[in-house]
Amino acid sequence: MTGLPTIFRCLCDDAAVFPPGLLSLPAAVAAHRAHQRAGHADLVGSFVLAANTLRELGELLPTDASSGHRLQLAITVPGPGHIGPALAAAGNLPVSLRALEVTVPEGMTAPELVSALDTSCKDAPGTEVFVEIPRDDRRVAVLAALSGTRYHAKLRTGGVKAELYPDETELAAAVAAAVTEHVPFKATAGLHHAVRNTDPRTGFEQHGFLNLLLATDAAVRGAHHTELAALLAQRDPAVITVQIAELDGERAVAARSTFLSFGTCSVTEPLTELIDLGLLPTSLSSSIGEPA
Numbered sequence: 001m002t003g004l005p006t007i008f009r010c011l012c013d014d015a016a017v018f019p020p021g022l023l024s025l026p027a028a029v030a031a032h033r034a035h036q037r038a039g040h041a042d043l044v045g046s047f048v049l050a051a052n053t054l055r056e057l058g059e060l061l062p063t064d065a066s067s068g069h070r071l072q073l074a075i076t077v078p079g080p081g082h083i084g085p086a087l088a089a090a091g092n093l094p095v096s097l098r099a100l101e102v103t104v105p106e107g108m109t110a111p112e113l114v115s116a117l118d119t120s121c122k123d124a125p126g127t128e129v130f131v132e133i134p135r136d137d138r139r140v141a142v143l144a145a146l147s148g149t150r151y152h153a154k155l156r157t158g159g160v161k162a163e164l165y166p167d168e169t170e171l172a173a174a175v176a177a178a179v180t181e182h183v184p185f186k187a188t189a190g191l192h193h194a195v196r197n198t199d200p201r202t203g204f205e206q207h208g209f210l211n212l213l214l215a216t217d218a219a220v221r222g223a224h225h226t227e228l229a230a231l232l233a234q235r236d237p238a239v240i241t242v243q244i245a246e247l248d249g250e251r252a253v254a255a256r257s258t259f260l261s262f263g264t265c266s267v268t269e270p271l272t273e274l275i276d277l278g279l280l281p282t283s284l285s286s287s288i289g290e291p292a
Contacts, residue, residue, distance in 0.1 A: 004042040007213065007244070007252040008280065012270055013074060013186070013263045015048040019160050021265025025053060029060050031267075032071070038287035040271050040280075045261045046074035046098045051086040058093050074099035079108075080116035087124055099128040101154055101188075110138065110145035117151055130154040130186055133174065135166065140177060147181035152260065157207050158190010165190055165204055172215060172228035179219040179258060187212060187262035194273040196235045207232060209262055209270060210240050216259040217247055241277045 014035065015021070016028040023031065028047075035044045049057060054075070061071065073095040075086050080102060090097045100121070104113055113131065121129055131146060132154040133139050146153060155174050158165045166174070178185045187209070192199070195208040215228040234240055247255060264270055268288055274280040 004040070004280065005248070005252070007247050007256060008274065009042050009256070010045040011209070011256075011261055012043050012267050013045040013048050013261045014267055015188075015263035015265050016267075017049065017053070018189075018263070018265055023265070025049075025056055026060055029057070029071070035267050040267075040284050040287050043271060044267055046072050048074045048076065048101070048263050051075050051077045051082060051089065054086070054089040054093065057095075061094050070094055070096040072096050072098050074101060076101040076103075078103050079105045080113065080120045083117075083120035083124075097124065097127050099130060100124070101130045101132065101186075103132050104134050104138070104142065110141040113142065114145050114149060114151070117149075121150075128152060132156060132188065133178075133185075135170070139174065143177050143181045143183055146183045151183075153178050153183045153185035155185050155187050156189060157187045157212070157262070158192075158204070162202070162204050165206065167205070168196075168207075168229040168232035169225075171207065171212075171232055172225045175212070175215050175219050175228055176225040179216070184258050184260050186260045189263065191262050191264065192266075192269065194270060194277060195237045195240050196233060208240065210244050212262070213247070213255055213259060214240065214243050217251055217255040220254045220258055221251075237277060241279060244279060 014032050016023040016031060017025055032047045035041060073090065075090060075097065077083055077086050077100060083100060083102065117129060129150065130152045131142065133142055135156060143153060156164065157171065190206055191209040192206055193208055194210045196211050197206050197208065199206055211232045211234060215231045218228055218231055271284065271288060275282055275285055
């Protein structure tokens with residue numbers, strides 16, 4: 001273990017089975033285990049899995065819960081009504097359930113959402129709960145309703161279609177609103193690179209996870225959302241690297257207490273880019289490798 005800087009610890013949730021990676025579950029579990037044993041283990045957070053694949057996961061895990069390290073699991077569910085069955089299924093597996101990631105159903109209001117979560121999550125008091133914030137006129141109300149509760153936000157930053165990528169103005173507004181309401185968040189999908197870029201294959205405008213870290217830091221320090229949007233739009237790796245290197249001490253803690261993690265279909269890609277940018281030691285290059 002190298003003892004990664006605070007700003008990068010548990011930054012990458014392992015979502016290898018989700019698109020565009022779509023790694024098979026056996027290969028994804030093996031790769032996650034390898035990451036946990038590697039020199040970059042501090043970079044890796046939860047293993048993210050959809051609730052409907054828990055049965056298949058159970059077939060890959062030891063039946064004896066005492067034999068080895070428990071898988072740190074985050075489960076995605078399509079609404080609060082699916083939380084109970086997911087908790088029951090996970091309770092029968094030798095895993096440690098770290099998080100639930102919940103979609104808000106169409107038409108569900110913010111008060112209805114919180115009431116449903118309170119009912120569904122009462123038997124999982126130690127589990128983090130992330131609510132994917134709708135990208136419609138419910139966003140402000142949902143974030144306000146989450147404020148002061150145990151529930152966190154999940155901000156969509158991309159997907160398999162261009163329309164799933166919010167532009168920098170929309171994402172800046174979402175980050176600013178989350179910070180204003182004191183709601184920590186994770187990001188999901190589309191953060192394939194450290195710095196803002198245009199995907200050469202799809203043409204999609206992709207946000208950088210380091211840009212999002214900088215925008216979060218700026219929001220915590222009270223910056224206007226236009227400054228956040230400019231940070232999200234910055235494409236110069238040299239500029240981003242210098243600014244990230246300045247995030248130490250209290251600023252790093254504050255930023256990461258707000259931006260908790262992001263899901264990635266490849267832990268290797270962000271690790272490699274952080275090494276290439278000089279933000280992580282080159283000695284970690286020897287630990288890179290994912291089973292295919």
